[in-house]
Amino acid sequence: MRLDIYHTLFVGISQVFLGGYVMMLIDFRRPVPLWRKRWIFMTVLVVCANLIGLLFFDFWDTYCRVGIWTVTLPYILITIFCSRKRDFRAVFSIATGLFIGCVGTVISSLAEPFLGYNEYYSLAVRTISFLLMFFVLWRFRSAYREMLVQLDRGWGILCIIPVVMFLIMMYLINEFFPVDYTAAMMLSIGLMAVCGSAYYLMYLFFEHIQKETEANKERDILKLQLSALRSRTEAVKTAENFIRVERHDLRHRMQAVRELVERGDRAAALDFLDDAQKRLDENKVFHWCRPPVLDAMFTSYFSQARRQGIRVEAKISLPDTLPMEEAELAVVLANILENAIRANVELPVLERKLRCKVVGVPSLMIEIINPCAGQTLFDEEGLPMAKEQGHGLGVQSVSSFCRKYNAVCRFEQIDDCFRVQLVL
Amino acid sequence: MLRIAVCDDDATQLKKTKELLEEYFRCCSVTESQIETFRSGCELLAQTEVCSGFDLYILDILMPEVSGIETGRRLRALGGGGEIIYLTVSNDFAADSYDVRAFFYLLKPVEREKLFQVLDGAIEKLKRRRNSAVVVNTAEGPRRILLEQIRYVERSGRCMRYYCTNGTVDSQTIRSPFREMASPLLADRRFCLCGASFVLNFQHVTGVNGRDALLDNGQTVTLPRTAAADFKMAWGNYWLEESEQL
Numbered sequence: 001m002r003l004d005i006y007h008t009l010f011v012g013i014s015q016v017f018l019g020g021y022v023m024m025l026i027d028f029r030r031p032v033p034l035w036r037k038r039w040i041f042m043t044v045l046v047v048c049a050n051l052i053g054l055l056f057f058d059f060w061d062t063y064c065r066v067g068i069w070t071v072t073l074p075y076i077l078i079t080i081f082c083s084r085k086r087d088f089r090a091v092f093s094i095a096t097g098l099f100i101g102c103v104g105t106v107i108s109s110l111a112e113p114f115l116g117y118n119e120y121y122s123l124a125v126r127t128i129s130f131l132l133m134f135f136v137l138w139r140f141r142s143a144y145r146e147m148l149v150q151l152d153r154g155w156g157i158l159c160i161i162p163v164v165m166f167l168i169m170m171y172l173i174n175e176f177f178p179v180d181y182t183a184a185m186m187l188s189i190g191l192m193a194v195c196g197s198a199y200y201l202m203y204l205f206f207e208h209i210q211k212e213t214e215a216n217k218e219r220d221i222l223k224l225q226l227s228a229l230r231s232r233t234e235a236v237k238t239a240e241n242f243i244r245v246e247r248h249d250l251r252h253r254m255q256a257v258r259e260l261v262e263r264g265d266r267a268a269a270l271d272f273l274d275d276a277q278k279r280l281d282e283n284k285v286f287h288w289c290r291p292p293v294l295d296a297m298f299t300s301y302f303s304q305a306r307r308q309g310i311r312v313e314a315k316i317s318l319p320d321t322l323p324m325e326e327a328e329l330a331v332v333l334a335n336i337l338e339n340a341i342r343a344n345v346e347l348p349v350l351e352r353k354l355r356c357k358v359v360g361v362p363s364l365m366i367e368i369i370n371p372c373a374g375q376t377l378f379d380e381e382g383l384p385m386a387k388e389q390g391h392g393l394g395v396q397s398v399s400s401f402c403r404k405y406n407a408v409c410r411f412e413q414i415d416d417c418f419r420v421q422l423v424l
Numbered sequence: 425m426l427r428i429a430v431c432d433d434d435a436t437q438l439k440k441t442k443e444l445l446e447e448y449f450r451c452c453s454v455t456e457s458q459i460e461t462f463r464s465g466c467e468l469l470a471q472t473e474v475c476s477g478f479d480l481y482i483l484d485i486l487m488p489e490v491s492g493i494e495t496g497r498r499l500r501a502l503g504g505g506g507e508i509i510y511l512t513v514s515n516d517f518a519a520d521s522y523d524v525r526a527f528f529y530l531l532k533p534v535e536r537e538k539l540f541q542v543l544d545g546a547i548e549k550l551k552r553r554r555n556s557a558v559v560v561n562t563a564e565g566p567r568r569i570l571l572e573q574i575r576y577v578e579r580s581g582r583c584m585r586y587y588c589t590n591g592t593v594d595s596q597t598i599r600s601p602f603r604e605m606a607s608p609l610l611a612d613r614r615f616c617l618c619g620a621s622f623v624l625n626f627q628h629v630t631g632v633n634g635r636d637a638l639l640d641n642g643q644t645v646t647l648p649r650t651a652a653a654d655f656k657m658a659w660g661n662y663w664l665e666e667s668e669q670l
Contacts, residue, residue, distance in 0.1 A: 315667055359667050362630045365660045406634065408656045423660025
């Protein structure tokens with residue numbers, strides 16, 4: 001029995017690298033380690049079946065015709081099954097992996113004439129090109145993963161580029177190269193240049209979106225800081241005015257008390273002093289915590305809640321030094337409180353309630369509970385799903401905050417109560 | 425015997441508070457008590473360091489040099505537990521008192537009934553925490569270990585090893601599954617089963633970073649990967665519920 005080692009190596013090496021590319025790009029279902037293992041197992045099974053056919057059963061000629069059905073199609077189906085978002089995102093990731101593979105193939109085809117058409121030299125060049133492409137992909141991997149999360153639309157259109165590109169390349173490699181090498185090579189290089197440029201433009205577009213998202217976040221933080229500063233300034237102005245008036249009145253009051261005491265009218269003097277004490281107490285500003293931006297944020301949202309007829313129960317215990325930017329935490333809390341107030345407003349006034357607990361020891365922990373109408377839907381990660389376009393930004397901000405600071409968060413609905421917990 | 429410290433810079437208030445406490449223990453409580461008074465936070469802290477702390481602290485907030493809140497913070501840093509009740513004329517520091525996990529916060533002038541009610545609650549809480557214990561069969565015979573002294577328990581070979589604040593205790597060979605043997609601990613909400621052979625006391629866990637649980641003695645315990653996130657959430661939930669005491 002003749003062992004077709006060359007073609008087995010050829011397909012084996014190609015599939016290993018293609019598998020690596022796709023694995024780098026795919027956003028696996030949760031839990032990620034489990035689904036990644038499942039994907040590896042299933043794809044290895046499919047590829048090994050083909051390799052056994054190639055090695056022992058002279059499968060190469062058939063493989064050239066039906067490889068798209070025996071390897072590529074099962075690959076695509078398995079990958080879509082194991083992806084978290086089973087939409088055009090998964091198709092784009094697979095198609096990109098295949099496109100990268102095509103680039104590697106074309107590079108090695110370019111080198112063939114210079115290597116004397118030696119099969120194994122060609123295979124070595126192919127392997128090196130795949131390795132190069134691997135490093136290129138590694139470089140852009142994290143930006144790509146971020147976009148999978150942030151960009152919600154347009155993936156279908158983006159898919160057209162690599163899918164059409166891949167189909168044309170398959171036709172060129174299988175049908176056109178054997179007929180007219182030079183023309184096929186020029187066409188391939190031209191196509192790859194166009195596709196490569198398209199990918200680079202996509203990368204710039206992704207970068208732009210990310211910068212915009214970061215800028216929006218910064219803007220939210222600055223807005224909050226500004227609003228907190230304004231509130232503080234107002235409060236200070238009010239306090240200053242009050243002190244000015246009180247200082248002026250104090251002289252008169254002390255004179256009045258002196259006269260009452262000299263007259264022996266003790267009861268009237270004590271009443272007068274009680275009134276003065278009450279005036280002082282009425283004008284005190286209540287502080288929720290010492291960090292000023294957070295204090296202003298709590299004051300603002302709790303006042304807003306009370307104006308909407310929501311009963312607020314709050315226990316806030318925050319240390320002076322926080323493990324993150326005060327404004328960043330304030331934005332996250334503001335988002336959660338805003339969602340809680342919005343949910344309350346849909347209910348009759350008597351049912352409206354908001355419980356907010358924040359503790360700083362032994363670590364920062366937050367719990368916000370509010371009643372809600374209807375049933376909340378949760379996705380695979382346990383995050384509430386947005387009902388309308390534009391909503392869900394609060395949940396996204398909590399989620400990215402937790403990723404950044406290694407915190408755990410939990411959203412749950414128990415009967416008619418919605419609870420958010422966050423633990424750093 | 426309950427050891428109580430009262431701290432107030434105002435001698436009249438101090439005397440009044442002590443009298444109220446003596447009246448309470450005379451007529452309303454079966455517990456014996458020893459009440460000590462201090463005129464400043466520094467005095468109290470110095471004595472605490474020497475005598476390893478009191479069971480109950482009744483502190484004024486507005487004091488010169490070291491305020492009642494700062495005294496509370498430093499007492500917590502010294503360890504040793506104990507409940508703190510704040511008495512003060514001003515509620516300007518309402519936001520600060522939660523920092524030190526005070527049991528209660530009373531405005532002066534204190535009403536007798538209100539103070540007695542709060543004392544009932546504080547003493548009840550102290551008794552519950554201090555008397556809860558588990559009996560472990562060791563090679564040297566049965567041994568009673570207070571739950572608050574246990575940092576964590578793990579399966580070690582065929583016995584259970586209790587890591588306590590005052591040392592390690594090994595049980596005799598266990599014949600039932602670990603979870604079953606740990607059920608007296610798990611009945612207390614301070615304890616959590618993590619994986620198949622770890623039980624940790626939330627009160628002694630100061631942080632959870634990835635898979636590592638950091639304990640209050642600086643030790644790190646590596647949690648099973650699949651249980652780490654759930655443990656962190658349960659730990660957070662415990663402390664959030666503890667804050668209900670305020």
